[in-house]
Amino acid sequence: MTVKEIFETMEYGPAPEDDGPAQAWLDRHGRRFGVFIGGTFQAPGKTFATRNPARGTELAQVTQGTEADIEAAVTAARRAQPAWARLGGQGWARVLYAIARLLQKHSRLFAVLETLDNGKPIRESRDIDIPLAQRHFYYHAGMAALMEDELPDRVPVGVCGQIVPWNFPLLMLAWKIAPALAMGNTVVLKPAEWTPLTALLFAEICGEAGVPPGVVNIVTGDGATGAALVSHPGVDKIAFTGSTDVGREIRRATAGTGKALTLELGGKSPYVVFEDADLDSAVEGLVDAIWFNQGQVCCAGSRLLVQEGIAEAFYAKLRARMATLRIGDPLDKCIDVGAMVDPAHCAKVAEMVAGSNGEVHQPGTVPAEGAFYPPTLITGLEPADPLMRDEIFGPVLVATTFRTPAEAVEVANATRYGLAATLWSENINRALDIAPKLAAGVVWVNATNLFDAAAGFGGVRESGFGREGGWEGLRAYTKQAAPPKALVPVAAIPAPAAPKPGGLDRTAKMYIGGKQARPDSGYSRPVWSPKGVLLGHAPEGSRKDIRNAVEAATGAASWGRTTGHLRAQILYYVAENLSARTEEFATRIAEMTGSRVPRAEAEVSAAIDRLFTYAAWADKYDGAVKPVPIRGVALAMPEPVGVIGAFAPDDAPLLGAVSILGAALAMGNRLVLVPSEPFPLAATDLYQVLDTSDVPAGVVNIVTGAHEALAKPLASHLGVDAVWSFSGADISTTIEAEAAGNLKRTWVNHGRARDWMQVDARSFLAQATETKTIWVPYGA
Secondary structure, eight states: OOHHHHHHHOOOOOOBOOOHHHHHHHHHTTTEEOOEETTEEOOOOSEEEEEETTTTEEEEEEEOOOHHHHHHHHHHHHHHHHHHHHHHHHHHHHHHHHHHHHHHHTHHHHHHHHHHHHOOOHHHIIIIIHHHHHHHHHHHHHHHHHHHHHOTTEEEOOEEEEEOOSSSHHHHHHHHHHHHHHTTOEEEEEOOTTOOHHHHHHHHHHHHTTOOTTSEEEOOOOHHHHHHHHHOTTOOEEEEESOHHHHHHHHHHHTTSOOEEEEEOOOOOEEEEOTTSOHHHHHHHHHHHHHGGGGOOTTOOOEEEEEGGGHHHHHHHHHHHHTTOOBSOTTBTTOSBOOOSOHHHHHHHHHHHHTOOSEEEOOSOOOSSSSOOOOEEEESOOTTSHHHHSOOOSSEEEEEEESSHHHHHHHHTOSSOOSEEEEEOSOHHHHHHHGGGSOOSEEEESOOOOOOTTSOBOOSGGGEEOOBSHHHHHGGGEEESSOOOBOOOOOOOOOOSSOBOOSSOOOOOEEETTEEEOOTTOOEEEEEOTTSBEEEEEEOOOHHHHHHHHHHHHHTGGGGGSOHHHHHHHHHHHHHHHHTTHHHHHHHHHHHHOOOHHHHHHHHHHHHHHHHHHHHHHTTOOOEEEOOSSSEEEEEEEEEOOEEEEEOOSSSTTHHHHHHHHHHHHTTOEEEEEOOSSOTHHHHHHHHHHHTTTOOTTTEEEOOSOHHHHHHHHHHOTTOOEEEEOOSSSOHHHHHHHGGGTTOEEEEOTTBOOOTTSOOHHHHHHHTEEEEEEEEEOOO
């Protein structure tokens, strides 16, 4: 092609990246790698091949990690952790800074090796993945230096098991290892089976950076290796990024172990284009949203929703842009779309597209050799079509239309996922109205796929729980400095040999949807005083009562849209009405528990104070504007979790219930509360206070009964978004296992006690909120 022809066509010529240094690094290791444990590479064991997906050629043989390797790695991490923790924030900061500098010095080697192993275009590895990985280590070096001042009551969680996916091998490693080390933890990381090479190169530079032996351990292998890491009793925390199905299995596997857990899982993110959007910009954004990394991105904008009036015009622009996408050797710097990670995954995507009911558009051709799949647009689908619901994880965009903004929100939220969302509109009022309504952990306005270490990233619903990045992600790698004491169960007062009548019967009922309700079972349990006096009967709740309570809470969703000021006023009103009945509630507590009246009065007084505390927080638990390196803002906004199911403690029947209620309501949640099992009458008396305090129907629902019997139906209910348990019953394992169904958040005590006279509002408020990050670029 002549220079004249180049200027006439403006076609790109080849610009191949030299992979010689990366190949030389592989040769230097004999193209055989053992696991990295205790600061050294071990001799290779049984190995498997890792291949270049663009060419199908073998790159290296990598060790298949065994249970013995995991045991050795966890032992090394456990042995190294105390000394690493004693090094302190400034010491951790220096090491993290050294890692960041080495990532910069070897940036081209990392980028080329990533592209060889993963198949993504070298421009993406070079300009996005590697710089972001560096940014995470720089950012968390600063966090390490600040920890002792900013988190004085927190300490390292211990040994962290981390499992990362194949789509962003080094970047996901940085997301996991940087915050863990910054908080004084040690790690055992398992890279993805298909893409282990940059993790092994990272292990090599750890020695140059001065990382002490055992602080970072890398064990390669397949799913069995990951399962061994998850199940190892010496691991204190699991952090996993990957598929929703595997995340669900990890949730079940860790149930009842006491291991901290964060999950960043799959998505089916909506890309919403309104009729007033800049269509050309929206098309360019869509190229980045779905064809970046061949669509193998958990937050890919794979579900296009276009306002009906502009749909055909937008599709025409999009098809024209698709025709210019360049597909080929990912080491060519002019390529837009590289190879998919593996031929097996490529075949899976092709099979899903072949079953489509829509109109399939696939311009251009793909190379005959390698795991390539063309950029694909499928239009004419209904929102209920399987391809609109299921994650494809490839370069496939599915599309439908909407008419009104309200319908856009409804269609966008019609998914079991909730990782990310994108919306395009030149009307900033519309954009900021729609963004909070989208069920997603991250929302991009007139942009897409913006990431930074300072801004939390993570999902809701079946996209997982927890955040990575920012202060939100950092706390997950810490725990309370003072370990909680073992919980001493409180038994119900048994029936006396010679019962004494308690006077005129006051029939306690459940409280559902703002009304007193009899139990569906038709059974009630007597509540006795230590002196043998019958104080009343508490209904025995059942699965149907839980169902009714959740339905009532779901119907009260408007509570989450009220202002913090209004919620504060109602909580103050509850406190006022409870104060007027202090003597009555103190007497009830003293009669049930056998405690002295002054102690019971102190509990009532503390409950009133607790309501005032959460009323105060209702309009003050604010978000933050994150210092991200763009012309724009990233808003970290706390949102209600939704419907919270909670088991109150046995030893503080009123204060425990009020602490749960106050935190949940202050943040805009609705509550299904199971009161103290041995002393439930304090909570059944409380609904009389709620009735006179303007609490809307369905916001608080009270179901009495045996905690063990109610744990499974409440934790497994798909309409519940989070479950808390401070119960004296052994139900933590049940709750965590059953929560795996829709991957709801859990906060359970694992048989550990809590001092209810201590407020600890920050912990409760954090559990009562999700952090949504909304990115809003600005400027002409």
